[in-house]
Amino acid sequence: MPLDVIFEILVWLPAKSALRFKCICKEWYNLINSPTFIKLHLNKSLKPNSQHDCMLLWITSSTLCGVDDLYQPDKETKLNWPKDTVNDGDSVYFVGSCNGLVCFKIIRGREFPDYGIRRFLICNPTIRTFKSILPAMEMKWTHNIISCGFGYDSVHDDYKIVVTSCSLGVTNKYVFTYSLNTDLWSCSSTPTRVPTGRNWTINNSEAIYGNNNMLNYLVVSSEIEDLASDDYRIARYDVVSEKWRDDLSIPPVQVSKFHHFVQLEKLNGLLYLHVADVRVRSNEFWMMEEHDGSWKKMFTIPGDLYLHHLIARSKDGHRLLLIQYFHSERTLLFWYDQRDNTRTPFKLAETMPKDIGLYKLCIASLVAIPGGCSLTKLQQLEDGA
Structure with missing residues (x-):
């Protein structure tokens, strides 16, 4: 042939x-x-x-775990963290994923004098490679006051880590950017493009990459006692030009400071906003169409599923993979079918973490990590290890 x-x-x-x-x-x-x-x-x-394949990944204290096929989760994979990257007392968190590459940050525990980000890890869980990246020496940070993002620069075929302050708006804020192609950090002090004259705080802990060379940050006004939808904006950072672009508004939803949970995420390559109302126990999901700032209401889910986190949507569009925030001593995942209101358990390991921030959806890809000099193979743990 x-x-x-x-x-x-x-x-x-x-x-x-x-x-x-x-x-x-x-x-x-x-x-x-x-x-x-x-x-x-x-x-x-x-x-x-x-x-x-679409992979579901989660983090435990000692391993990176996942299922290779979200829609047929018959086998779990456990990958040991690379040697000398995660120490006792460290915590590992997702920063983001794109094109099959996943970025993690490793935080030193509060009891240590060098508390803060110790290093970043870039990993392709499909081909079992990783790259360890140390933070720039000029960075004086702790993980309480910074926000991280991971995105793809399609113009230069490069992957970048972006680190910025959680406070945006009135004064210029330094932005640190790491390029995998050059293996170097750079620093810029360009101001944000959120409305001037107000202080803004990043509402999401990490930026959401929108497949359009933009990292998207949900920001909220820090000067208002009670909030309306106009007090939320989406600040956008262009990973190609390494500059802030015009901000976007959120949909005209009813929100308040003390009664609503608002979260920006990504589903099927498009940004969506999850708005949960504490008082009436409701969940609304809004999708941004074609990255142009226009919003369309996707669906609501029943009140008894209040504060469930949406991870994925089935290929036919009818089922939602939801994760429950708190349920006894373990996390619950299940497929929710919107057509008949039925729920099918998504059975995984008993050791899955309860923190929803320790889960990430990732496509399976063959993309190599740029900068081969520091690449190392991840070791897969055998069953029962």
Whole structure:
């Protein structure tokens, strides 16, 4: 069979299957490792109704865990943290993911004098590689006063970590940006584009990458006793130009400081806003269409599912994967079917964390981490280890 025909067949395979076919022969190995194949395979994976794998990852104290296929979670994978990167007393948190690469930050415990971010880790859980990144020496931070983001610069084919203050608005704020291509940190002091004359606080702990070269931060006015929707904005940072762009408004929802929970997230490549009302125990989900700032109300879910976090939507669009905030001593995940209000358990390990911030959805991809000099293979733990 001609190699170009083999190429067209292999590129439709899920990432895990493509990895296995690398062992067939040297020609196939070189083909699947080629930048052209990897980029085309990624583009197919990013399409809304792609049949390629979607992974669910979660963090425990000692391992990175996940299921290789969100829609058929029959096998869990446990990856040991790389040697000398996570120490006793450290905490690991997700920063973000894009194109199959996942960024983590490692926080030193409060009891240590060097409390704060110790390092970042970039990982591709599909091909089991990671890169360890130390923070810039000029950074004087703790994780209480900074916000991190991870995004893709499509112009320069680069991945970047962005670190900024949680307070935005009146004065210029320094922004630190790390480029994987150059393996260097840079610092800029460009002002934000949120409305001037007011102080703004980042509402989400981390930025949300919107697949349009923008990191998106939900910010809220820190000067208002009670809030309206106009007191929330979405500040946007362009990872290509490394500048702030015009901010966006949120949908015209009824919000208040003490009765509402507002969260910005991403679903199927598009930003969505989750607004929960404490008083009437309701959940509204609004989707931003085509990154242009216009919003469309997607759906509401019943009051008894109040403060459940939306992780994913099924390929047919009818089922939602929800995670319950608090339930006894363990986390509950289940598929909720909007058509008949039924719930199907999503069965995973008993050791899953209760903190919803320790879960991340990630596509399975063959994308290599730029900067091969520091790359190391992750070790997979055997069952029962």
